[in-house]
Amino acid sequence: MRVLAAILFFYQQLVLVYFAALNLLYAFFGYLGLRSVVVYSRELPQVALKDLLEREFYKPVTILVPAFNEEAGIVPSVRSLLSLHYPEFEVIVSNDGSTDRTLARMTEAFALVEVPQIYRRVLETLPVHRVLRSLRHPNLTVIDKERGGRSDALNAAVNLARYPLVCEVDADSLLDAEARLAFGSDWSVAPLDPLSGVYAAVTRRTIDGKRPGGWVPEEKISLGEALRAYTAGNAYGVFAESKWGTLAPKYYADAVVLDRDLFRTPPESLDQVRVRYTIVAGRVVFRRP
Numbered sequence: 342m343r344v345l346a347a348i349l350f351f352y353q354q355l356v357l358v359y360f361a362a363l364n365l366l367y368a369f370f371g372y373l374g375l376r377s378v379v380v381y382s383r384e385l386p387q388v389a390l391k392d393l394l395e396r397e398f399y400k401p402v403t404i405l406v407p408a409f410n411e412e413a414g415i416v417p418s419v420r421s422l423l424s425l426h427y428p429e430f431e432v433i434v435s436n437d438g439s440t441d442r443t444l445a446r447m448t449e450a451f452a453l454v455e456v457p458q459i460y461r462r463v464l465e466t467l468p469v470h471r472v473l474r475s476l477r478h479p480n481l482t483v484i485d486k487e488r489g490g491r492s493d494a495l496n497a498a499v500n501l502a503r504y505p506l507v508c509e510v511d512a513d514s515l516l517d518a519e520a521r522l523a524f525g526s527d528w529s530v531a532p533l534d535p536l537s538g539v540y541a542a543v544t545r546r547t548i549d550g551k552r553p554g555g556w557v558p559e560e561k562i563s564l565g566e567a568l569r570a571y572t573a574g575n576a577y578g579v580f581a582e583s584k585w586g587t588l589a590p591k592y593y594a595d596a597v598v599l600d601r602d603l604f605r606t607p608p609e610s611l612d613q614v615r616v617r618y619t620i621v622a623g624r625v626v627f628r629r630p
Contacts, residue, residue: 401429403502407494438488452476464496522570523578540611594623
């Protein structure tokens with residue numbers, strides 16, 4: 342009996358050691374797998390991870406674009422919207438009685454053709470003259486309607502929306518996830534001073550002071566984004582990012598010293614910031630008395 346008890350005890354110990362070793366092995370393999378996932382996720386581009394998540398959890402969306410006399414920028418804006426990194430979406434541009442070539446430019450660029458469209462007028466709007474679809478982009482629809490203002494144009498676009506989620510975007514917005522902002526000046530119709538441009542970008546206030554809440558306030562950007570657009574973004578826009586736009590070794594030593602910390606200055610006071618020193622090629626060329 343003692344021999345049998347010893348054998349059973351030894352067998353129990355053997356089984357215990359086996360399962361302990363097996364669980365340690367599983368834990369080690371789990372650690373290796375988790376470590377590989379972390380390393381892979383760090384190497385994978387952010388946009389790729391974003392696309393993977395969108396494919397799993399996205400919901401289709403309709404992008405609404407009210408447009409009135411946007412001849413100069415409507416085509417690049419719509420193109421940027423059509424190139425969004427999103428699995429399923431449609432773009433509806435509501436041409437709100439434009440008196441310039443807004444509709445003509447879109448017709449030429451996107452091969453728009455008039456189509457008979459039957460839809461429910463859930464929201465009352467001024468008359469819609471016609472509905473056009475793009476032969477090149479099946480997810481692009483353009484509405485040509487009487488001038489009724491921004492809200493009326495949006496309501497007309499909502500009536501044609503196919504998806505339950507909608508996103509309103511201004512006609513001169515840029516919504517490309519990989520787009521770089523490169524700021525300059527609209528001089529001579531706007532001040533040449535880039536600090537005035539930073540103030541306008543952050544607050545969206547106009548020079549005449551008639552829009553204290555900001556002109557199209559939803560287009561406000563952060564101070565950091567505005568400064569980046571005027572420095573690194575501007576250099577990128579003129580193909581000089583290898584020598585300008587950043588304070589770094591082997592870059593041109595061009596900089597300004599301001600009279601206060603921009604990041605501690607209220608946005609409404611950014612237009613009061615003044616330059617104390619201007620440095621070009623490492624030499625002080627301007628000094629405020």
